[in-house]
Amino acid sequence: MSFGENAIKLPPPPEFELTALDVEKGETVHPLDRLQIMSADTWEIFTLEFVSYLDKDYESVTRCAGAGDKGRDVIARHATGWDNYQCKHYKDKLSVANVVGELGKLVYYTWREDYTLPREYRFVSPKGCSSDCIDMLSKKSRIKAEIIKRWDKVCKDKITKTESIPLEGGLLDYINTLDFSFVDEMSSQELIDRHALTPYHTTRFGSYHLKRPQVRKPEPSAVGDNEKIYIDALLDAFSDADGADYSFSSVMDSEYKEDLERARINFFSAESLEIFSRDAFPTGCYESLKGECHEGLHSVVRKKFDDGYQRFLEVSTQSVNIPYDSHPLRHFLQTSDRKGLCHQLVNDLKFKWIKK
Template sequence: MIEDSDLKEIKPKPATCAASPEHVISGLPIPKVMRIRTFSPDDWEDFIEEWSTSLSGAYLKVRRFGGSGDLGVDIAGFTSKTGFQDVWDNYQCKRYDHPLRPSDIWVELGKIIYYSYKEEYLPPRQHYFVASQGIGTTLEQLLNKPDTLKAKMRENWEKHCENEITSTEEIPLTGALEAYFDAFDFSIFTSKSHVELIEGHSTTGYHAVRFGGGLPPRPDPGKPPTTPEDSESRYIRQLLDAYGDQLGTAMNDIVALEANVPIKRDFLRQRERFYHAESLRNFARDTVPEGTFAALQDEVWHGVIDICEGHHQDGFERMRTTLTQAAALSFTANPLSSVTKKQDCQGICHQLANDDRLTWVPDDG
């Protein structure tokens, strides 16, 4: 019979972190390592594609291979233009419902050994195993003991490699291939942990969108260079035309600004705004997926174009009214919204003018 003393009061454990409004909306955050383990096949493929971009700084070229004719190559990082005939690394990415086991990799090792023996490529400098559920303890221990790994590989060749490397022929470990096997350096086989994957992925523009947590701090945009860059020529020309349209006199270059102190101050402000937007463009390149900043530019364009193309007494007034409208815009859907300032929106107008998507003094006046 159950006694009252057998029953315990229900007391959930205290939260391990301070509650926040975000927790009320979306629940407690899932650690990134655990999130990787729950990826669907499509999410895993997308994650690997995103993570692969983090490798570009270490190699001259990074390429993804696939299909039945991949010869054991998944993601290859090449150090020179000669590709497989020079130093290269291989990243073998696997998605299973369990941590990677020795039985999962014998045929992969066999492919690298056999196809390098056949001179399809030089053996990779390093061959990394990457797995959605991580690397099992038994396999990790083997990868840390190359001699033991080689001995186990020999034991498993007939079962896992002889008829599995290719469907067109049997490949027994005998003769010249066996001699090549004996001389092969098994220390090239290693692994990448989930922590290392996350660290690499965090350097890409996909990380914040994939895992959340917000964008990193945005650097100070700094001051514009004293002498305008060639890349500024078109929007500066448009500024000079706008000033000249109000003053009723042509302004051929920025030297003409020296005669009008208020106009020169305005010119300096507009350049600061342009460089604010350029700094946001650079920040976006490193922190959010490609196309995010262009989408923000499009939002600004749609937010100001009707004002810009309305009736104005001169080009300067058209520009000022357009910039005022840009500063009033609010963004909620774009991933950059949390770090976008009013100066950025105004500077984007000058970027659009630089591309002739906005015009301060239309040809028809």
């Protein structure tokens, strides 16, 4: 190595399961970047989607956009009032002037009693707020001062097209009574995190960015509560094949040791896929996968076999041939998952390897 050169360590391998998508498509468009290419109308619908699933006490969520919205975009109503999510889709970050312009409408229309003050007022923008705007929103007392200072330039002739609204008299007295602690922004990352909890997320952002965690291996001597049913069914199948009475410990000294070990690995793989699906895909996605698997195996399970072990082998062989071409999880599905689905179906009491 030459003088002044430093060795560079190789980056660690990825801590997720690679899929065909990863190597065929390369690096994907990150959800944060996708926010930037949404149209203004799509942005409001996107906001409506995640607000509808916020863990709050909302009775209804409606879109109030276009002419006559009086400074309200996505309205979430609760028992004692409402929250407002103000969608601003600009080419640049929100400035102090942008925020003041919107809050000027709020001040004017609540002063006129067209509607009440919201419990929360959140600015929702794909590019977020400028540094100065963030500083203002973090120091709530500054919000009122900025509105008053900028009123003539930003609000006076822009609240309505039909009249000029000077900040004087009763309107000035009213704004001086207001506390703007209910006003804030939602960061782009918070928007993504919130939207990820909705069933709309994968349909809007796709699954390319999703990374399935690596599968945890089973403990050789520790059987989980969720393993007892399918393992007992396998032990019955092994016993049925040669007339022995196998237990979990005794089977480890038999020719079926590898069958059981592979079955546990496959089961853990399928369980991992189920958790991944629950976290990243709409509700019911994994159940539909199990339904397709059951349908693909049903006729094979019903066939007559000499013993339960033969049924287990034939069903396992068939399980890897079931096409899942139209299923959302197809890019994440591995051979171990396909076989592990069989054991999950046994756990669900959909079928057994032998009839008792």
